[in-house]
Amino acid sequence: MKSGFIGVIGKANAGKSTLVNVLVGEKVAIVSPKPQTTRHSILGVLTTEEYQLVFVDTPGIYKSSNYLTDMMMKTTDDTAKDVDFVLFVHDGHGGLSDGDIELIKKYSSGRIPMALAYTKIDIMPKEKIADDVKKLYENGVECDVFPVSARKRQNIAKLEKYLAEKMPEGDKVISGDVVSDKSEKFMIAEIMREKILLKFDDEIPHGIAIVINAFTRKDNGSYDINLDIICEKANHKAILIGKQGRAIKEVSSFAREGMEKFLGAKVFLTTYVRVEEDWRNRPGLIKDIFIV
Ligand SMILES: Nc1nc2c(ncn2[C@@H]2O[C@H](COP(=O)(O)OP(=O)(O)OP(=O)(O)O)[C@@H](O)[C@H]2O)c(=O)[nH]1
Numbered sequence: 001m002k003s004g005f006i007g008v009i010g011k012a013n014a015g016k017s018t019l020v021n022v023l024v025g026e027k028v029a030i031v032s033p034k035p036q037t038t039r040h041s042i043l044g045v046l047t048t049e050e051y052q053l054v055f056v057d058t059p060g061i062y063k064s065s066n067y068l069t070d071m072m073m074k075t076t077d078d079t080a081k082d083v084d085f086v087l088f089v090h091d092g093h094g095g096l097s098d099g100d101i102e103l104i105k106k107y108s109s110g111r112i113p114m115a116l117a118y119t120k121i122d123i124m125p126k127e128k129i130a131d132d133v134k135k136l137y138e139n140g141v142e143c144d145v146f147p148v149s150a151r152k153r154q155n156i157a158k159l160e161k162y163l164a165e166k167m168p169e170g171d172k173v174i175s176g177d178v179v180s181d182k183s184e185k186f187m188i189a190e191i192m193r194e195k196i197l198l199k200f201d202d203e204i205p206h207g208i209a210i211v212i213n214a215f216t217r218k219d220n221g222s223y224d225i226n227l228d229i230i231c232e233k234a235n236h237k238a239i240l241i242g243k244q245g246r247a248i249k250e251v252s253s254f255a256r257e258g259m260e261k262f263l264g265a266k267v268f269l270t271t272y273v274r275v276e277e278d279w280r281n282r283p284g285l286i287k288d289i290f291i292v
């Protein structure tokens with residue numbers, strides 16, 4: 001059997017988590033149109049009779065601005081060094097700058113073999129894709145390039161077979177039928193954060209952390225979930241709550257629906273917004289509230 005770890009690396013918002021979810025066939029990582037959606041490395045496991053691909057989704061490469069993002073970048077760097085293969089994800093729709101080419105070359109010239117997933121082709125003209133692939137090779141990128149669309153599932157099966165071929169021979173690296181290394185509790189916190197990312201703009205979503213206080217399954221199969229939404233500033237708290245609590249009510253109800261879909265059961269959700277000034281720069285606090 002072929003089996004191994006594939007580090008999914010790329011700039012923030014490139015489409016890494018969407019691609020991992022589609023390859024794995026289940027939602028293991030949240031997705032949003034905002035950069036820095038993924039904060040941890042998350043395993044997504046695809047097991048067939050012939051192979052096992054263990055994708056390691058990572059925080060997107062982004063200019064670090066605080067202790068939390070320093071940690072996130074370290075996670076990505078560490079992953080890139082400790083896998084069997086790197087799948088570099090590039091958002092083709094976002095253009096192809098000289099900086100992008102340099103970054104791709106930096107990873108492809110490393111010790112670990114790499115391929116490039118040039119994604120979001122569903123919203124791009126064909127000529128642009130061909131031009132960019134040509135430009136990559138003309139500029140000295142030597143790895144294989146796969147134009148794909150995670151959203152429309154274009155070229156995904158081909159990419160999967162290719163990656164399987166590239167894996168070392170050996171037993172499964174992850175046993176059982178798990179698809180992720182993260183707990184239900186982790187995913188519940190992430191679903192809350194995803195809905196906040198989708199609903200609120202600017203600085204607010206980036207300064208959010210979720211702390212689950214209670215996660216209990218009752219005899220009738222439903223769940224009681226109680227969580228704190230941590231934000232960085234008092235004015236963020238006011239925006240999150242909204243006039244007469246309308247904003248928090250709306251986002252909580254949106255999150256509850258997502259949690260019910262994920263758990264396949266009814267959820268009773270209570271949320272509380274609390275401020276922890278500048279928590280993203282406080283290592284001790286990060287350790288306490290940053291769920292891993
Ligand atoms: N049209 C189109 N949009 C896509 C595709 N893949 C991802 N997106 C969108 O791109 C945005 C970013 O997707 P993510 O999967 O969260 O990107 P990411 O690279 O994991 O981002 P970070 O975790 O912040 O680094 C979302 O709005 C996705 O819906 C695709 O194949 N086609």
Ligand SMILES: [Mg+2]
Pocket residue numbers: 016017018029030031037038057058059060
């Ligand atoms: Mg992501």
